[in-house]
Amino acid sequence: MNHDVVVAVTYNPEIEKFLLVKRAESRDRYPGEWEFPSGFLEDETEREGALRELEEETGLIGKTIKTAEPFTVESGEYHFTIHPVLVIVESDEVELTREHDKFEWVKRDQIDGFETVPQLEKDMRVLGV
Numbered sequence: 001m002n003h004d005v006v007v008a009v010t011y012n013p014e015i016e017k018f019l020l021v022k023r024a025e026s027r028d029r030y031p032g033e034w035e036f037p038s039g040f041l042e043d044e045t046e047r048e049g050a051l052r053e054l055e056e057e058t059g060l061i062g063k064t065i066k067t068a069e070p071f072t073v074e075s076g077e078y079h080f081t082i083h084p085v086l087v088i089v090e091s092d093e094v095e096l097t098r099e100h101d102k103f104e105w106v107k108r109d110q111i112d113g114f115e116t117v118p119q120l121e122k123d124m125r126v127l128g129v
Contacts (some may be wrong), residue, residue, distance in 0.1 A: 004041040006029045006049035007123050008063060008087045015092060017105035020114060024101045029075060034114040036123060050085035059095035062087035068126035073119050084123040
């Protein structure tokens with residue numbers, strides 16, 4: 001089963017940090033792991049999906065900067081086509097939903113200290129950040 005997933009790699013240039021959100025322990029896949037705001041693409045472009053997911057999951061309004069070539073991740077019987085989108089925001093005021101239970105604004109070199117979903121590093125690499 002293939003699913004298209006959009007990932008909003010969220011960056012605040014004013015504080016020079018990326019936004020990571022921690023998946024709630026109740027989530028089926030990757031509970032308690034850190035990720036960028038993300039979700040299934042609906043009937044929309046990658047850029048529209050990234051901005052929608054960002055707003056739904058954090059309350060932040062962003063501006064898309066660029067997209068990267070999609071790549072595939074396999075998890076059991078599921079195949080996910082990942083569509084990374086670099087998004088900048090001007091605010092650091094985050095309002096989480098039930099999907100996530102924590103958030104952190106982090107410098108690029110701090111991300112390795114977090115237990116992240118498997119493709120997070122590739123999300124950033126393909127976007128050149």
